[in-house]
Amino acid sequence: MASMFLSSLDQSIISTAMPTIVGELEGVEHQGWLITIYILAVAVVMPLYGKAGDLWGRRYPFLIAIGLFTVASAGAGFAETFNQLVTWRGIQGLGGGGLMILSQAIVADIVPARERGKYMGPMGALFGVAAVAGPLLGGWFTDSHDWRWAFWINIPIGLVALAIAWFTLKLPTHRSGKRLDVLGAILMAVATSALILVATWESMVGKYDLADGRLVALIAGTVVAWVLFVVVELRATDPVLPLRLFRNSVFTVSTIIGLVIGMGMFAALGFLPTFLQMATGTGVTQSGLLMLPMMAGVMLTSIASGITITKTGKYKMFAIAGMGIATATLVWMTAITAEISMLQYSLMVFVLGAGLGLVMQTVVLAVQNAVDPHEIGTATSANNFFREIGAAVGTALFSSIFTSRLVDELQQVFAGTPAAGAGGEAAPASLTPQVVQTLPEPLRTGIVEAYAHALAPAFWYLVPLLAVGFVLAFFIREIALSDVAGMVARGEAVTPEEAEALLAARAAEAGLAGGAGDATEGVVVTDDGTREGGAADDGATPAGEADSSVTSARA
Incomplete structure (x- = not known):
């Protein structure tokens, strides 16, 4: 929960601070990169963390991810230029990808799918809390202190999460003879990065022009990289992203739904606080507070659907309703217009949050329940990978559409107009909400209308994507939820009942029958082969590989 909060928080914490950040660091035309680079980095490393966890165990990859994320947060807070900030945001993403995917995989390891809704619901709700707490904190720091605290706040949270994981995360570590698919990982990173560069070309260069040799070369390179990646993965002994997963209809349909959710939802949410600040004159902190209804929607539906799934074992209907x-x-x-009432806006984001809460964790649960227990981490990471790819591409494309429209609108507003604000000259590249409020009329009204005219029509580009996801939700094949936790199914753990029976049998063999049941409840087999007492309420008692007799006894 702590690590999921960290990763989710940093997808949204800069949204309210972004107008001020890009204004101070002169990066208005490239502001989408602050969100895109983080999501891109998260997407690239997700399959690596998932595969590493399946091969060697999830404890140490999890600790590495927390440490990397915390260090990068410090670097982002001290960044002096826009390019430095983008770089540190990318490094944050390299840690954030592990936090997000390993959190979900660890829950799948220790909780049976039949009971998992009770756990996935609160994790989905936490995502909603982070989506609102992020803008709130970002706005408060920007208004009352310094936007750099939006990154520094991660340091104490990261240290607490690291301590929690170090002392309480007791998971078995494996010694796998398999090697990581390094070539596949490299090609995946290259292909994904190239795809994002194509998507953001307009915001970087100015326009898509097929007469530009650089653009043609980039598109060709992207296609070649993806083709090579597919060829390598088909031939790899243990691919980083097994393409055979797509033979599973549940995985394929759920992954495409995740892709369109990423492209539509994250793109839309990332620019709403900016719109509120620049178009409606809402303060930085207030724009964060206006995301509270969305948090309420996500929490309400994610927890309610999780409880209902646990009771009924049915999950398909929630994906359909959510989409x-x-x-x-x-x-x-x-x-949406510049004159929109805050009541109408709040209702909009509440309903949007309700839809997200119904579908996001549901498709992850469907994937985990439909694949081999040995590939829970890989399948979970693959599903999340395509969602993050969708978020990166969707945010990049939406940013390009929104920014290009905004720049055109602002150029018309500023054409031949000396824009003098309280602090001197103002220009489109250095506009902040504070500067806009000090500008004289009709310049201020022109800027406000420019933001409104640029954002609302851009949403139409996202509607067809979500409609495809809605139709696909009807084709999810509903499979009975498993009653066995992932670690138990793989032979890495036993249930408390199995542990009790095994040790009672051993006690009987040694002539110590009687009272063994009480003495062995919740027995945990640690990595060094020793046993420790402790109640186990998650349905799985870690066995580790140090004591093979436990696994052989189950067999």
Whole structure:
């Protein structure tokens, strides 16, 4: 929970601070990169963390991810230029990808799918809390202190999460004879990065022009990289992203739904606080507070659906309802104007959050329940990988559409107009909410209308994507939820009942029958082969590989 909060928080904490950050560091035209680079880095490393966890265990990759994320947060807080900040955001993502994927995989390891809704629901709710706490904290830091605290706040949280994981995360460590698919990992990183560069070309260069040799070479290189990646993965002994997973219809449909959720939802959410600040004159902190209804929507539906799934074992209907609600809400959001009432805006984001809460954790649960227990980490990371790819591409494309429209609008507003603010000259590249409020009329009104005219129509580009996801949700094949935790299914753990029976049998063999049941409840087999007492309420008692007799006894 602590690590999921960290990773989720940093996808949203700069949204309210971003207008001020890019204004101070003169990066308005490239502001989308602050979100895109983080999501891109998260996506690239997700399959690596998932595969490493399946091969060697999840404890140490998890600790490495927390440490990397915390160090990068410090670096981002001390960044002096826009390029430095983008670089540190990328390094943050390299740690954040592990935090997000390993959190979900660890829950799948110790909790049976039949009971997992109770755990995945609160984790989905936590994502909603982070989505709102992020903008709130970012706005408060920017208003009352310094936007750099949006990154420094991660340091104490990261240290606490590291301590929690170090002392309490008792998971078996494996010694796998398999080697990591290094070539596949490299090609995946190259192909993913190239795809994002194509998506952000307009914001970096100015326009898509097929007469530009650089753009043609980049598109060709992207296609070649993806083709080579597929060829390598088909031939690899143990691929980083096994393509055979796509033979599983549940995995394929759920992954495509995750992809369109990423492309539509994250792109839309990332720019709403900016719109509120620049177009409606809402303060930085207030724009964060106006995301509270979305948190309420996510928490309400994710927890309620998780409890219901646990009771009924049915999950398909929640994916259908969530995608339907999200699609309809996005159509509604195309009506946003600078004159929108805060009541209407709050209702919009509440309904959007409700849709997200119904579907996001549900598709992850469906994937984990449909694959081999030995590939839970790989399948979970693959599903999240495509969602993050969707988020990166969607944010990049949406940013390009929104920014290009905004720049055109602002150029018309500033054309032939001496823009003198309280601090001197103002220009489109260095606009902050504070500067906009000090500008004289009609310049200020022109800027406000420019932001409104640029954002609302851009939502129409996302509607078809969500509609595809809604249709696909009807094709999810509902499989009965498993009653066995991932570690138990793989022979890495035993249930408390199995541990009790095994040790009672040993006691009987040694002539110590009687009272063994009480003495062995919740027995944990540690990595060094010793046993420790402790109640186990998650359905799985770690066995480790140091004591093979436990696994052989189960067999």
